Amino acid sequence: MxxxxxxxxxxxxxxxxxxxxxxxxxxxxYHPDLNPGNKEAERKFxxxxxxxxxxxxxxAKGKFDRGETDDQQRHQYxxxxxxxxxxxxxxxxxxxxxxGEEFDADDLFESLFGSGARRAxxxxxxxxxxxxxxxELYQMEVELKEAALGSEKVITLPNGKKLQVKIPxxxxxxxxxxxxxxxxxxxxxxxxxxxxxxxxxxxxxxxxRVENDIHTEVPISFFEAINGxxxxxxxxxxxxxxxxPPGVSSGSKLRVKNKGVGAGEHRGNLIVTLKIVMPKxxxxxxKAAVSKLQDQFSYNPRSxx
Amino acid sequence: xxxxLRRPLGEVSEICDIPTEVIIHFIEEEWVNPIDSExxxxxxxxxxxxxxxxxxxxxxGVNDEAVPVILHLVDQLNFIINNSNGDTL
Numbered sequence: 001m002x003x004x005x006x007x008x009x010x011x012x013x014x015x016x017x018x019x020x021x022x023x024x025x026x027x028x029x030y031h032p033d034l035n036p037g038n039k040e041a042e043r044k045f046x047x048x049x050x051x052x053x054x055x056x057x058x059x060a061k062g063k064f065d066r067g068e069t070d071d072q073q074r075h076q077y078x079x080x081x082x083x084x085x086x087x088x089x090x091x092x093x094x095x096x097x098x099x100g101e102e103f104d105a106d107d108l109f110e111s112l113f114g115s116g117a118r119r120a121x122x123x124x125x126x127x128x129x130x131x132x133x134x135x136e137l138y139q140m141e142v143e144l145k146e147a148a149l150g151s152e153k154v155i156t157l158p159n160g161k162k163l164q165v166k167i168p169x170x171x172x173x174x175x176x177x178x179x180x181x182x183x184x185x186x187x188x189x190x191x192x193x194x195x196x197x198x199x200x201x202x203x204x205x206x207x208x209r210v211e212n213d214i215h216t217e218v219p220i221s222f223f224e225a226i227n228g229x230x231x232x233x234x235x236x237x238x239x240x241x242x243x244x245p246p247g248v249s250s251g252s253k254l255r256v257k258n259k260g261v262g263a264g265e266h267r268g269n270l271i272v273t274l275k276i277v278m279p280k281x282x283x284x285x286x287k288a289a290v291s292k293l294q295d296q297f298s299y300n301p302r303s304x305x
Numbered sequence: 306x307x308x309x310l311r312r313p314l315g316e317v318s319e320i321c322d323i324p325t326e327v328i329i330h331f332i333e334e335e336w337v338n339p340i341d342s343e344x345x346x347x348x349x350x351x352x353x354x355x356x357x358x359x360x361x362x363x364x365x366g367v368n369d370e371a372v373p374v375i376l377h378l379v380d381q382l383n384f385i386i387n388n389s390n391g392d393t394l
Binding site: 132 | 316350370376387
């Protein structure tokens with residue numbers, strides 16, 4: 001009596017996913033196409049298939065584990081096995097038997113590539129062979145600014161040819177640009193392949209892209225947070241003056257319109273997160289002044305917590 | 306004669322972890338000829354052929370144009386071996 005778990009190299013408590021995984025692996029390993037003429041591999045392949053049939057679905061596994069798999073199902077496998085053997089005796093596997101008895105091994109190239117192929121095998125190119133050329137993939141690193149606002153670059157291909165790459169504004173890292181027909185030449189009348197240039201955007205310190213917005217953090221002083229101020233903030237294309245309203249907290253976000261990623265009306269915004277930074281050295285005079293202010297204007301920032 | 310190891314397309318898709326659309330594509334390209342094409346039932350030979358094609362495409366980067374060429378070679382090689390009756394090739 002077959003133990004399907006053992007046949008599939010599994011423990012009794014194997015999950016359905018593990019059963020499927022093991023079946024796929026073993027079925028490929030012992031498949032007759034990959035082990036031509038190997039009777040042992042063929043037998044194992046059939047045993048694996050049968051084992052999977054017994055425990056390969058939730059219902060079948062449940063039935064088998066409860067000892068409810070009937071003998072009929074096991075007998076059906078024997079019938080199947082016999083049928084397979086009969087099939088092989090009368091002409092081999094389904095796929096390989098389609099060549100017929102008159103098959104001549106010398107005609108292998110002809111049947112594959114047409115009558116010109118044998119000549120091709122001896123050095124000349126066949127007019128009957130038409131294959132599309134291979135695609136080529138290249139990687140290109142670009143700065144965040146170039147990806148955000150768009151740019152043009154020229155790259156030199158391994159064959160020495162120059163390729164002008166127009167980077168569209170707002171392109172995301174990992175996207176591929178296609179250059180049709182510039183890949184490897186085709187065979188015969190086959191078209192040339194394409195070139196793909198994959199864009200890798202280099203990170204830019206201080207700037208993070210979130211969809212079409214750019215996020216950055218700007219430090220402000222304790223006094224600027226209380227009084228409000230106009231502070232200079234960097235953007236992808238130069239500096240701008242940002243109006244900070246009085247009474248902001250650390251973590252407050254302000255938006256600078258149209259300073260994000262993309263072009264025209266699709267351009268995103270710059271999102272500035274404010275960070276209140278205290279002076280490095282607090283001298284006694286300052287401490288005394290703040291204490292005085294604290295006595296007069298004390299508040300509890302945790303009242304809502 | 307009963308042939309119990311025939312499976313519907315959906316089940317094969319689950320076993321192979323390959324979407325049914327992809328398997329249908331293999332069938333439409335005539336790389337896989339289901340044992341029962343009318344009912345779209347596949348047998349173990351079909352299942353392994355599907356896994357082989359998927360491996361060729363995924364692991365070896367074989368494109369659609371080359372798949373039938375490789376399958377044809379594999380089938381012919383099997384035919385020669387099955388019919389050689391032990392003769393040395």
